[in-house]
Amino acid sequence: MSKKPTDSSRRGFMKSSAVAAAGASLLTNLSPIRAAHVSSDETIRIGLVGCGGRGRGAADQAMNTTGPTKLVAVADAFDDNLQSAINTLKRQHGDKVDVPKERQFVGLDAYSKVMEQECDLVILATPPGFRPLHFEAAINAGKHVFMEKPVAVDAVGVRKVIAANDIAKSKNLAVAVGLQRHHEPIYIETIKRLQDGEIGRIVATRCYWNGDGVWVRPRQDGQTEMEYQMRNWYYFNWLCGDHINEQHIHNLDVINWLMGGYPTVAQGQGGRQVRTGKEYGEIYDHHFVEFTYEKDGDRSVLLSQCRHIPNCWSAVSEYAHGADGWCNIGDGKIFDSKGNLKWEYNRKSEDGKRKNLHDGHQDEHHDLFASLRKGEIPNEGEYGAYSTMTAILGRLATYSGQEIKWTDALNSELCISPVEKYHTFQDTPPILPDADMLYPIPTPGVTKVL
Numbered sequence: 001m002s003k004k005p006t007d008s009s010r011r012g013f014m015k016s017s018a019v020a021a022a023g024a025s026l027l028t029n030l031s032p033i034r035a036a037h038v039s040s041d042e043t044i045r046i047g048l049v050g051c052g053g054r055g056r057g058a059a060d061q062a063m064n065t066t067g068p069t070k071l072v073a074v075a076d077a078f079d080d081n082l083q084s085a086i087n088t089l090k091r092q093h094g095d096k097v098d099v100p101k102e103r104q105f106v107g108l109d110a111y112s113k114v115m116e117q118e119c120d121l122v123i124l125a126t127p128p129g130f131r132p133l134h135f136e137a138a139i140n141a142g143k144h145v146f147m148e149k150p151v152a153v154d155a156v157g158v159r160k161v162i163a164a165n166d167i168a169k170s171k172n173l174a175v176a177v178g179l180q181r182h183h184e185p186i187y188i189e190t191i192k193r194l195q196d197g198e199i200g201r202i203v204a205t206r207c208y209w210n211g212d213g214v215w216v217r218p219r220q221d222g223q224t225e226m227e228y229q230m231r232n233w234y235y236f237n238w239l240c241g242d243h244i245n246e247q248h249i250h251n252l253d254v255i256n257w258l259m260g261g262y263p264t265v266a267q268g269q270g271g272r273q274v275r276t277g278k279e280y281g282e283i284y285d286h287h288f289v290e291f292t293y294e295k296d297g298d299r300s301v302l303l304s305q306c307r308h309i310p311n312c313w314s315a316v317s318e319y320a321h322g323a324d325g326w327c328n329i330g331d332g333k334i335f336d337s338k339g340n341l342k343w344e345y346n347r348k349s350e351d352g353k354r355k356n357l358h359d360g361h362q363d364e365h366h367d368l369f370a371s372l373r374k375g376e377i378p379n380e381g382e383y384g385a386y387s388t389m390t391a392i393l394g395r396l397a398t399y400s401g402q403e404i405k406w407t408d409a410l411n412s413e414l415c416i417s418p419v420e421k422y423h424t425f426q427d428t429p430p431i432l433p434d435a436d437m438l439y440p441i442p443t444p445g446v447t448k449v450l
Helices: 008-018 032-036 054-065 079-096 110-115 128-140 157-169 183-194 225-231 249-259 358-376 381-400 406-410
Strands: 045-048 069-076 104-106 121-124 144-147 175-177 201-212 265-271 286-297 298-308 313-323 325-328 331-335 341-344
Touching: 045 054, 045 110, 045 157, 045 358, 054 069, 054 079, 054 121, 054 358, 069 079, 069 110, 079 104, 104 110, 110 128, 121 128, 128 144, 128 157, 144 358, 157 381, 157 406, 175 381, 183 249, 183 331, 201 249, 249 298, 249 313, 265 381, 286 381, 298 341, 381 406
Parallel strands: 045 069, 045 121, 069 104, 121 144, 144 175, 201 298
Antiparallel strands: 201 313, 265 286, 286 298, 313 325, 325 331, 331 341
8 A cells, every 4th residue: 555644744745845845856967858768959858648728738838948848749538629739739839849640649548659659758637537547657658747636536546646656756757746836936935934933833724716617518419428528527526526626626735735734634514506407417516624634733723615606705715824813825915913914925026027926837837847957856746646635535524424534535445436447438437327317416424435
């Protein structure tokens, strides 16, 4: 079984906010690109697995970095996604996109073909249920990896990612995870101040991802059930893990970063109050979770909300409350216990212009590619895996209505995403609709999650 987080790994989490400090290992005398891979120059050759909006965005941001880059192979389950991505990226980057037909791969097994190509780094941006399988394949193939969050949808997948990440370290392979707040200066400085005691001992935290929700892709005539679920992946747990996992992980990850570790237990509630139609698959439209953190004899509580319901209060934010004040973390503002502003992140650059405070999607690629060119091997795999596990822990609590311990959740053998056995759209997915095309919905007090 893969390693559980220890006290040392919890302390190590605090050191992972900047790429250069995230498990870096120096390769002496050789470019890390040439040392591990095939390039005879300093061009970083990129493979893309998953050509949806986030995959296209990550490839664009990778090619926006300083130094020569080239996209040389792409894969997606659907040819229309793949062609759209290639056309968009060619318009943006011209000759940097070098993807002839023989390096375009379509289908559920297409990822494996990218791993066979002469690329230095692969971007993994498929629905997250496939992430453990694809990450393991990339590391086994000797590729540096940028993978989108979350990195799994169940504990079985989390443990697979942790095991593959250990292999990546032994092979001096970089691993970056799309939790971009770790690369935003406003978060880095604010969290450092909080960890240095600016508001005293932290007694409680809050975080939110409350909004209207995301796209729906209705069922089309002639689709198999597998193709329908793959197109509408956000609403199926074996592919997405619910929006607490797919979106709210960002906010939960910030609190983990701040606390220097992971919660020990969670309990909460959620359901489908508004988004109840068959087009919404099986996931909830709201979750409220109370997580407990324990460290050095101290306990603190995180109150977590995420909601996909229109015309309600919206917020995407994180807060810390201490003995001597409180902080709006993403806004970079610290207040004393009476509400007086004590410190505010400097929003202007040296030339007096307003900084772009939240350009983390681009910054994470600047940091990754700059590190590789300097001979550093960043590794964000551990906190990516355990922040994913935090979100999964919350989902287990809301679906079951039970108090769930971290250790029980992490060690669970319940696999909801057996993607290794799926190869075509004729395969049968793990969840099926009834005669009315409605999917079974998790029921607190009834649903077993461990």
